[in-house]
Amino acid sequence: MSNPPKGGAPAPSHYTDTARRTFKTALKTLEKSLPEHHGALTKLLESGRIDDVEAIRAVLDGREP
Numbered sequence: 305m306s307n308p309p310k311g312g313a314p315a316p317s318h319y320t321d322t323a324r325r326t327f328k329t330a331l332k333t334l335e336k337s338l339p340e341h342h343g344a345l346t347k348l349l350e351s352g353r354i355d356d357v358e359a360i361r362a363v364l365d366g367r368e369p
Contacts, residue, residue, distance in 0.1 A: 318352055327354050344369065 319327065327349050335342040344363040348354045359369035 319354075324349075338364075 331342065331346055331349060334345060338345075341363050345354070345360070348356065348359055348363065348369060353359050353369065356369070362369040
């Protein structure tokens with residue numbers, strides 16, 4: 305798992321193109337079932353942290369990841 309950047313631009317993605325497409329497809333599905341969390345989960349993908357279980361838990365609990 306990568307460390308989140310401390311401000312500035314998001315870290316370059318370390319995901320393969322296939323993994324990134326899979327995550328984006330999953331996020332589209334979650335947009336319908338978890339609309340209140342969709343934006344924060346998308347930010348995790350953009351910052352290279354969509355595989356960070358603790359960050360995902362924080363988002364789902366309504367906390368800052």
